[in-house]
Amino acid sequence: DAKTTQPPSMDCAEGRAANLPCNHSTISGNEYVYWYRQIHSQGPQYIIHGLKNNETNEMASLIITEDRKSSTLILPHATLRDTAVYYCIAAGGTSYGKLTFGQGTILTVHP
């Protein structure tokens, strides 16, 4: 799996958009970008994934740059319950079933 780099922590005001960046400059052509989050002491939760097109679901939007070397997860209206560790993972291709979690970004949403 390609290595990803995320800022260790970010803050966001409740109701505002949270934009979480991720660098994956060594991503290969058949690797997807996945985002998971982990709320304190719970199991990780899948948020969204994409290959090269921007994606949106009920939780978030994923913007992937044209060269696929970086991406941004957008939580459009952050709530206090969005406070969690957010993990960006590049995986796929021959890495069957393998997700390599890094340290992630601790997002703190403030009232």
Next chain:
Amino acid sequence: ETGVTQTPRHLVMGMTNKKSLKCEQHLGHNAMYWYKQSAKKPLELMFVYSLEERVENNSVPSRFSPECPNSSHLFLHLHTLQPEDSALYLCASSQEPSGNYNEQFFGPGTRLTVL
């Protein structure tokens, strides 16, 4: 509710004890995973089972012994553990390791403390 359950949620055991962690998925998936999350460390993949066959073992010590009797159940048998094995043990499942799309559903974890 993720559809993946783990029992027990908390476990305290001595170094000479033998215990087992249980995971059950109600999602019809055919791949299951064990992860370990130590304090202030990233999640570490331990084992992967696909169609009840072990397909990955990430250099895990033999004091951890997985068992997958069917596609819905996964066990982690523990014996003669060390205090440094204290961690959150997470189970996950997915439709199958496809190589291209892998949404894993995680259970709530078992918080293990080894005394």
